[in-house]
Amino acid sequence: MVDSEIELSELQRTRQEKAEALRKRGTEPYPPHAARTDTTAQAKDRYARVEPTLPEGGEDNAELTLVGRLISRRHQGKTIFAHIRDGFGELQLYIRRDDVGEEAFEDFLKLYDLGDFVQASGRLFRTRAGEVSLRVSDISMLSKALNAPPEKWHGLQDVETRYRQRYADLIANEEVREVFIKRSKIVSSIRRFLDGRGFIEVETPTLQPLYGGAAARPFTTIHHALGQTFYLRIADELYLKRLIVGGFERVYEIAKDFRNEGMDRNHQPEFTMLEWYEAYADYRHVMAMTEDLIRQIAADVFGEPRFTKDDNEIDVSAPFARKTLRDAIKEASGVDYVALLGREELLAAARAAGADIASDTVWPRIVDELLKQFVRPNLIQPTFLLDYPVELSPLAKRKPDDPTHVERFQLYIGGGEIANAFSELNDPMDQLARFLGQQRDREAGDEEAMPIDEDYVNALMYGMPPTGGIGIGIDRLTMLLTDQPNIRDVILFPAMRALPKRGPGRAVESAG
RNA sequence: GGGCCGCUAGCUCAAUUGGCAGAGCAACUGACUCUUAAUCAGUUGGUUGGAGGUUCGAGUCCUCCGCGGCUCACCA
Structure with missing residues (x-):
């Protein structure tokens, strides 16, 4: 990335400028340390334990520090509600200008975006709407995101992007x-x-000098020092x-x-x-x-x-049910391959039973086809x-x-x-x-x-x-x-055809 | 590899017969001290996957290319 000219999209540029603005006032947008005291899940567990001992609408008196990605924000005058998500769940932040100070409050509105990683300290309470939340006394940036997260309601739908940019898929789709x-x-x-x-x-x-153990075509490669083919x-x-x-x-x-x-x-x-x-x-x-x-x-x-x-x-x-392949095929298709040892005979019987089999199929493959076409689809249990x-x-x-x-x-x-x-x-x-x-x-x-x-x-x-x-x-x-x-x-990074070379920096097309 | 379908703003999607490229979210400006798909007012944002072609005019029709999905064939 050092010597390449990256063309940022307008949205990326806006966020980059916010990171610079933080830097100019002495706040590192990518600080090296976090100071989490609890995960969101631990915080919720804690509140569940202490809530019965609190007066109605009371605050837990412990000061917690939570971290996570900012995933939603609702601004309402001099208060902000926001949710953060860490690896264990989500938790709502309740931020009042009177609690965090005007500067931090304005920064959070102007310089923080959805997708940023933040750190918030404060005390747990339950809102009138009933949600356990952190009343924030201090909030800071842990990592500024330049790409906007996918749309909050529909998530990331595009199949190709989901596979090519699994990180975005994982952010968007629980x-x-x-x-x-x-x-x-x-x-x-x-x-x-x-x-x-x-x-x-x-x-x-x-890397094997000879492949085996299955019927398949291998990938072939070369070890230069040995001057030898490996599979x-x-x-x-x-x-x-x-x-x-x-x-x-x-x-x-x-x-x-x-x-x-x-x-x-x-x-x-x-x-x-x-x-x-x-x-x-x-x-x-x-x-x-x-x-x-x-x-x-x-x-x-x-x-x-x-x-x-x-x-x-x-x-x-x-x-589990147990049956021989022979019986399973016989029951499902009426064809008893053990009694039909000739290729032509078996092929004729299989086709008579309704199987779709190419004429040049060898005997064992015909058996395999009978299994695939008649038996397998019905083996649910x-x-x-x-x-x-x-x-x-x-x-x-x-x-x-x-x-x-x-x-x-x-x-x-x-x-x-x-x-x-x-x-x-x-x-x-x-x-x-x-x-x-x-x-x-x-x-x-x-x-x-x-x-x-x-x-x-x-x-x-x-x-x-x-x-x-x-x-x-x-x-x-x-x-x-x-x-x-x-x-x-079920594979995190499935194989995909490489995209043609083009400029980096685009949010969607740059992977691959 | 074959057949069919798709590709429009950062994301999710519209665009009638070929006739001014739009909405919601996000972003930006502002209002609002218990919201939760917050709300309200306003603004910006597009090489419609790429290259050609037809046409007065192409997101739309044609050709080629790229990437993807489904499906068939092979395989686990």
Whole structure:
């Protein structure tokens, strides 16, 4: 900012001039220290405690100093009512010229604006209208804002500005703040849950020499000193299982994954995934644990095992429904894919049932389409679908009684996939064979097929105990629990296309 | 990437058939010592996303470009 010419808007210039006016009279508009004695919430709590001991209309005799952003101001002759908001709530200030002196009173009117951070000292009382307020004896500037806050009644509506300038969105829209507070509660609930069960939280590489653990296109980058290509991880899975090989029995990681694919209401290029792995557990154990986890999160976030998503009341208190993928598809579409092992046969049956499927779709993808089109939209209440065709699951262990299927489950709630888990494949030679199968798909043009990870196979050759593992998309889980329809509404700074270069200083267009 | 829709003052939104670009909030000037979307009187603020074109005349119609939303395809 030092050497750039910033063209301020008229409103910004007006505010800048006010900051200069304060400076000229010896008041720093950006002082280094605040002297808060109480948050707005503490102040209200305090008044609730002392009010019964006060005479009617009496003032608390304690002098408090509160801080916050000035969010409203109503001037009435020689009094001003204003609200400040801090991180804990809002509180009304009652400012009388006789209390603060003429100069401070005039300054507050002329040089302070909505959006400024202020510090106010005074005593608590209740107004005739019934609102607990601070009768101000002293007020000062903590930080002069040059941008006007968004309109007070409608807030900030413009979707693009809300995402590009999340700071303005958070200032203007209380419900947006609440979504991200809930997200934080969800994540801390997860950590508490896993920590309490003897898991350790670990960190594995974001920059990986080889990507794996999921079917997706990666972001590619170059490490200059090594002269080597790295990939941003698309999953943590293979590293976490290396740790199981190494002897850690219970590990988890909550981390950003990156996938270089399309963006829509359910997809962002970077997103947050929880994965955990437990030695000597199978997918049924993981399933039981997942159910407990969801129940705990609901209790922590809502205080009850019920919440609303898309106008559906979802109840997580009862045992979650469990059915095999085969039965679920058969019930919903009449198609029994296990009896239709030929691609043509399955495609014909799926289309006869009304599915919209492209002609060149491969067998496992047809099964996936049947799931998407017939089953998934109806899985509103929590439902585990289990036992997937091996072709869909290159890292999962086969069922002992049916090698065409793997011990895998997905959890669906509110019509969306919340978790994907399986008994981990620990047979190194089977794993190698699956990688080779992926390699063939890759050579056939499937850009999302996994590359062969020889080091991972090498790790398995040291022996991995029977292990259960799971991935839970934190963003999707948050969408479910905050009833948000778009993933961007649960990611603070969603990816957006960069704006073309233009002059800084405009309130709206300058971000990005 | 395809289809559809959108972009007007700092914010929220108007503008009839192509005919003077407006309102509320914010800001500015003033009145008002218990207001709370305060009220009242007045004032300022615009490259209508950008560039072209058609036209006597374009926010409005056409072309191209930018950004965004919804949706379809792929994916979690």
